[in-house]
Amino acid sequence: xxxxxxxxxxxxxxxxxxxxxxxxxxxxxxxxxxxxxxxxxxxxxxxxxxxxxxxxxxxxxxxxxxxxxxxxxxxxxxxxxxxxxxxxxxxxxxxxxxxxxxxxxxxxxxxxxxxxxxxxxxxxxxxxxxxxxxxxxxxxxxxxxxxxxxxxxxxxxxxxxxxxxxxxxxxxxxxxxxxxxxxxxxxxxxxxxxxxxxxxxxxxxxxxxxxxxxxxxxxxxxxxxxxxxxxxxxxxxxxxxxxxxxxxxxxxxxxxxxxxxxxxxxxxxxxxxxxxxxxxxxxxxxxxxxxxxxxxxxxxxxxxxxxxxxxxxxxxxxxxxxxxxxxxxxxxxxxxxxxxxxxxxxxxxxxxxxxxxxxxxxxxxxxxxxxxxxxxxxxxxxxxxxxxxxxxxxxxxxxx
Numbered sequence: 001x002x003x004x005x006x007x008x009x010x011x012x013x014x015x016x017x018x019x020x021x022x023x024x025x026x027x028x029x030x031x032x033x034x035x036x037x038x039x040x041x042x043x044x045x046x047x048x049x050x051x052x053x054x055x056x057x058x059x060x061x062x063x064x065x066x067x068x069x070x071x072x073x074x075x076x077x078x079x080x081x082x083x084x085x086x087x088x089x090x091x092x093x094x095x096x097x098x099x100x101x102x103x104x105x106x107x108x109x110x111x112x113x114x115x116x117x118x119x120x121x122x123x124x125x126x127x128x129x130x131x132x133x134x135x136x137x138x139x140x141x142x143x144x145x146x147x148x149x150x151x152x153x154x155x156x157x158x159x160x161x162x163x164x165x166x167x168x169x170x171x172x173x174x175x176x177x178x179x180x181x182x183x184x185x186x187x188x189x190x191x192x193x194x195x196x197x198x199x200x201x202x203x204x205x206x207x208x209x210x211x212x213x214x215x216x217x218x219x220x221x222x223x224x225x226x227x228x229x230x231x232x233x234x235x236x237x238x239x240x241x242x243x244x245x246x247x248x249x250x251x252x253x254x255x256x257x258x259x260x261x262x263x264x265x266x267x268x269x270x271x272x273x274x275x276x277x278x279x280x281x282x283x284x285x286x287x288x289x290x291x292x293x294x295x296x297x298x299x300x301x302x303x304x305x306x307x308x309x310x311x312x313x314x315x316x317x318x319x320x321x322x323x324x325x326x327x328x329x330x331x332x333x334x335x336x337x338x339x340x341x342x343x344x345x346x347x348x349x350x351x352x353x354x355x356x357x358x359x360x361x362x363x364x365x366x367x368x369x370x371x372x373x374x375x376x377x378x379x380x381x382x383x384x385x386x387x388x389x390x391x392x393x394x395x396x397x398x399x400x
Contacts, residue, residue, distance in 0.1 A: 010134040030157075088162035111134075197320035219359040
């Protein structure tokens with residue numbers, strides 16, 4: 001059976017979002033020099049985008065639930081494409097800062113709506129795998145597009161980076177129009193109704209698993225360059241290949257996580273993957289001074305970093321059956337909180353003079369807490385019959 005082309009628009013959109021979110025990190029010196037600002041000031045562009053993700057996800061989802069998902073996704077991608085195109089011509093730092101915030105607004109909402117759409121198109125028993133197919137775009141961005149666009153930005157001009165993202169946005173719009181089916185819109189819902197899932201302890205447990213447990217891996221990823229060059233002894237000129245290795249792990253892990261989740265149940269898969277995360281981070285702490293082990297662990301940690309995406313999103317949608325899109329959007333906010341927490345907490349031992357393998361030890365602690373919460377979730381809600389919370393798979397014009 002060939003690839004279901006209906007999922008391609010969501011994957012292409014993920015490719016564009018992943019490219020714009022992660023490429024900027026490698027081009028900060030170029031942007032800083034061009035806009036005549038310091039590198040830390042240029043780093044605020046990353047924070048502005050992340051702030052847009054956190055704020056935009058619930059607001060845009062809340063005011064779009066009454067519209068057909070296809071129309072919502074097209075609108076979100078228009079916003080994304082427009083502001084990335086404007087980033088390519090922003091004349092100064094202040095303008096760029098505002099535009100990057102606005103560029104981040106549709107990020108969480110796109111994945112929020114896309115997660116539910118992917119699950120509905122999949123049919124019963126394939127939801128997690130279809131969600132992982134959507135996130136394949138994000139992983140391919142890390143594997144191929146980020147190194148490629150970073151090279152183009154260094155070689156020619158950093159503004160080409162945003163122009164390329166805008167082109168990917170246009171391709172996403174065309175594919176959404178051509179291939180995404182028309183799904184049922186949600187009737188009789190409003191913003192406050194969508195937020196009612198936050199009253200559920202089940203929902204909060206999933207958000208905590210994401211923010212704390214998943215955040216453990218960001219203690220590793222945030223400091224991967226000094227870890228590999230200083231501790232493992234990899235040459236700086238070879239770091240691009242190390243990042244490609246991590247990106248390859250993300251592609252594999254994302255698909256494997258979705259495949260396993262549909263067969264083991266999301267709860268069991270999540271517990272297994274978080275335990276493996278904790279073990280891998282412990283391996284990073286003890287073995288990173290060995291180049292071979294460090295490279296193997298780079299691939300493994302990359303794989304684990306994306307493997308949990310599909311099962312944890314399925315858990316959230318089961319916890320919020322009447323607010324799936326809003327809940328999925330909050331998951332994007334939780335992933336961004338995980339990113340921020342991992343970088344901040346992982347940096348604490350470095351501030352006290354410890355080696356660059358110590359952030360991963362902090363990550364072991366964070367993943368352990370996430371594992372405890374996941375086990376608690378399994379104890380409280382894992383006994384529910386799988387059929388009770390199965391996602392609705394009925395859709396209009398969903399013929400393949």
